[in-house]
Ligand SMILES: Nc1ncnc2c1ncn2[C@@H]1O[C@H](COP(=O)(O)OP(=O)(O)O)[C@@H](O)[C@H]1O
């Protein structure tokens with residue numbers, strides 16, 4: 001399939017500062033993606049460049065085989081047919097809900113316009129609020145109005161800039177699921193920006209992890225978790241710790257918790273220092289295991305405890321254990337490693353430990 | 356179990372301990388180890404002489420630690436303690452050299468000390484003003500293009516917004532303009548009348564009032580009032596929409612801000628300001644007339660009879676004809692400054708002030724230009 005949205009090697013700067021560097025990714029038609037990254041990493045900037053608000057210094061943005069941005073040339077946002085939901089919603093405060101939704105449909109015939117408005121208000125479940133003003137409805141409802149307004153002119157793609165960040169956590173995932181369903185039904189692709197991985201998992205099929213203006217990995221949630229391309233991704237997605245180790249013969253990695261089989265990173269020779277990603281679910285509590293660790297901290301998670309453990313060397317581990325295994329801080333417990341996908345990175349040079 | 360020699364204890368805190376003449380660096384000079392180094396260093400007494408920093412006690416060192424160590428040396432030397440770094444193993448020294456070499460690339464060196472001189476500041480101010488001027492011209496050009504499009508397809512024009520703006524900028528401004536024009540007529544008649552009375556040339560008050568008012572003062576005072584009243588409102592309205600991202604939201608649903616926010620305002624003011632000027636003409640003549648009767652015994656009848664004889668149609672039209680130009684200046688500056696609001700609410704206030712000051716300045720400058728050009732062609 002030819003890609004629908006194609007972002008090729010773009011740089012964006014607020015002179016003199018370069019904020020986005022060398023980002024490339026592709027999305028298929030009606031696909032749903034997410035750009036995930038810590039605050040300040042350039043997500044909004046990247047999204048605004050796709051919408052046409054920021055020019056690119058380098059690279060190209062294409063949609064449906066048509067060029068939208070290149071250096072020194074930017075198709076204005078009003079001609080792109082790319083909808084956007086803003087972080088602070090930006091509803092028109094002096095217009096009713098229905099008028100807000102109808103605002104982008106001026107060139108439509110009146111009958112079609114109102115039919116579209118009511119269709120969308122039905123979709124977002126707000127038909128009975130059509131005559132209210134934005135300040136007379138709740139935050140979640142305002143969110144839906146903003147969605148309806150953005151979808152009304154039938155955009156080719158919808159961009160969402162952390163639209164859920166002002167809602168409470170419970171509502172967030174619900175709304176993310178709901179908007180996803182609406183987009184799928186309308187056949188409109190979506191690109192969400194978020195710093196919250198659970199929101200991203202709930203919303204998107206494909207997720208790009210951004211850090212300091214660089215796109216580190218563009219992949220499915222499963223692969224981001226189980227096959228992170230990079231130390232930052234591994235650290236940012238899910239929980240886990242890095243256990244220092246050393247490459248052994250062949251594909252063995254020697255760690256304090258024993259030798260593990262795995263695929264070594266490219267360019268690693270036996271003896272090279274590496275680090276092994278250990279997720280909390282890779283460590284099982286086993287009273288019969290000879291491997292012992294001291295409980296430093298524990299957090300109750302309902303069905304499970306999340307234990308923070310200290311190994312003899314001082315290295316820390318996280319371990320999920322069923323909550324009927326109730327151990328106190330300071331106790332030593334037996335553990336076992338059960339790693340399916342071994343994730344190994346070469347350790348940064350310059351960490352010159354005694355050998 | 357893997358062999359334990361691979362694993363030094365991670366995260367032993369880095370510190371500096373004085374022992375005799377030597378100051379020993381201990382612990383791990385790594386990202387984790389130097390976490391609270393600053394607080395531990397605060398307790399160290401540095402001697403006031405050459406000092407030997409001994410690195411032989413350093414466990415592990417990484418680039419962050421190396422950078423911190425280099426910075427420590429630099430800090431000490433700046434505080435007047437010449438430092439000799441000893442006891443480092445060759446590989447540690449190599450890392451230190453590497454970090455020192457690459458520090459510039461990493462962008463952590465202090466920015467060069469710049470003290471700008473007045474000439475440089477003047478130059479920068481000039482360049483930034485010239486750029487702002489060019490940007491404004493670009494905005495005027497864009498507005499002109501949209502205007503041509505709109506006049507080509509009048510059905511696409513935002514008629515409701517246009518009439519709303521005419522009401523706001525025109526009809527609602529009538530009372531204040533009536534009052535100020537009337538008072539201006541009184542003031543000019545009073546000052547001029549005092550002089551005319553000396554020579555017994557009382558009746559010439561009609562020339563004085565009608566020509567100054569119709570040609571110069573009425574258009575100017577009207578433009579200044581409208582700049583303060585409507586130009587500032589334009590900036591504030593667009594500026595607020597800019598902050599709440601409503602302007603961006605408009606664009607993403609396919610509406611060009613120029614069409615929705617600028618053109619109706621521009622057209623409304625171009626229509627309203629000449630009409631307001633005619634209104635101000637009448638009221639200021641009335642003010643002069645009242646003063647002429649009270650002070651100079653020139654009756655209303657004498658006054659009104661003389662006006663058409665001294666005021667040519669050209670003078671009247673020149674006065675009113677300046678108004679659309681002033682209107683365009685006020686509307687364009689007001690909108691332009693509104694789009695230049697960035698950040699928060701304080702920026703709206705700042706841009707509004709700038710908008711009023713700039714539009715009044717440009718109106719007066721344009722008026723001066725009119726005088727020079729019209730004088731040159733003998734009107
Ligand atoms: N208008 C601007 N001018 C200058 N710098 C900006 C501007 N907007 C954002 N930045 C900077 O660009 C970086 C990325 O910002 P942003 O894209 O908003 O990050 P995110 O949305 O991921 O939190 C930040 O360091 C921010 O300070």
Ligand SMILES: [Mg+2]
Pocket residue numbers: 043044162
């Ligand atoms: Mg953001």
